[in-house]
Amino acid sequence: MSESRPIRIVEPYAHTRHVKIPTSFQGVPLIDFLSERYPYRSRAYWAERVQAGDVRIEGSDMSHPEDVFKRASAVTFFTPRVVEPTVPDEVRIVGEGEGWVAVEKPAPMPVHPGGRYFKNTCLAITEELLGQKIYPVHRLDAVTSGLVVFATDDRMASTMTQALSEGRVEKEYRAHVFGRVEDDEQIIDQPIRRKSGFVFESVPLEVTAQEAADTEPTIESSKSKGRGNLKQAQTLIRVLERGQDSSLVQCIPLTGRTHQIRLHCQAMGHPILEDPIYGPDGDASGKTLQNGAIRLQHAAMRWPTLGISLRLDPPSGWKV
Missing domain, CATH: 3.10.290.10 (RNA-binding S4 domain)
Known part of the structure; x- marks a missing residue:
């Protein structure tokens, strides 16, 4: 750090x-x-x-x-x-209202307790800032920076969680990716499943169709394809700025899967800069700790039914 x-x-x-x-x-x-x-x-x-x-x-x-x-x-x-790893001491409140609070989370920092982190989490730090119990309502990778919204009472937690599960919340990410992305706009449509440990994989539709045609797979063949069940995943990707060696893109998840933006940028052929798992030289074995920040920001979030609209400025250091 x-x-x-x-x-x-x-x-x-x-x-x-x-x-x-x-x-x-x-x-x-x-x-x-x-x-x-x-x-x-x-x-x-x-x-x-x-x-x-x-x-x-x-x-x-x-x-x-x-x-x-x-x-x-x-x-x-x-x-x-x-002995918890250190984290950036940079959590800041960027919005709040009746029953909710929004913060900008730095990276690397997990939102929820688990693994090697219990007190150095966005949840614990935000509770310290507010002096009260709060309720997480959505996920954000430890290596991703940006918006995190918490409920400040259980009633709002239930309302927000339901809105998310019903697809009534709009999210937007910014990513700094390798290479020059030529298509102005594209939709990546590839299901996602757990591969091993905390590593996931997106699978091209033609591969999933072939797997569906296989009958009575053996235990060993099932293990080789990952333990997790495939889940539909779609991401809309638009180019914001092009360079010769890198591009800035807007990513709008049409579904909400673990590591979806990271995997779909990889599937696009333009992985996110500094991603130790899905980058060009990434280690997808699950043995590499994800303890750094990648060039991915949760940039905006809208809850139309609650009248909540939040947006962060782009990171200053991302230049194409």
């Missing part, structure tokens, strides 16, 4: 957390789940944590690495000394 940016540091602390197990892992040994879901740690590391009693299947006093998940399983993680 740049030395010129203010950073936030929290003191180490003990922490216990609980993680629900997706149904796709039922019947899978604990060690296989840990290795696949958190591939940035070695299999030997997870085996040692389980044998030490720090990681166990919920409901048991002690687990073995080869214990198999049963229906409705969860995992308990205990860490005696959490």
Whole structure:
């Protein structure tokens, strides 16, 4: 992280957390789940944590690495000394009204607690700024900067969540991508699924059609295609400014999938600058930690039924 940016540091602390197990892992040994879901740690590391009693299947006093998940399983993680990575100390409030508040989130910084972050999150920092409990209503990647809206009461949280689920919220992103994008406007229509750990993949429609034609795939072939189910994903991309080596584009997600903008810029043939996973030299193995900022900004958000309209200025350092 740049030395010129203010950073936030929290003191180490003990922490216990609980993680629900997706149904796709039922019947899978604990060690296989840990290795696949958190591939940035070695299999030997997870085996040692389980044998030490720090990681166990919920409901048991002690687990073995080869214990198999049963229906409705969860995992308990205990860490005696959490040392959170630092984050930019730059969260600022950019709008607020009855039942809601909007902030500009810097990157890298997660919105929600999880992984290596519990106190250095946009949620926790915004609660400190306001001095009250708030409710997250949408996601934003840790490596993406820009608008994050929180509800300040449970009634508004329900209203906002419902509006999002019904597609009544408009979002707009700005991205700085590799290369000269020639098409003024295009729609990328490629379904998305989880590939491994925190890495996802978009799949061309012709490939998904071929997979649908396959009958009775084996367990091994299913694993090779990723554990997640394919979900429809569409993004409208418009060119804002062209250069010889890079372009600025506006991205409007017509669906809301994890890593959608990043994956669809990659599918367009113009990945986002500084993306360690989906960039030209990205590592899609899931073993690379995403601990830097990429050139992607959540730039605008409109909730027409609530009369909320928010927009951020473009980042000053993005030049084509």
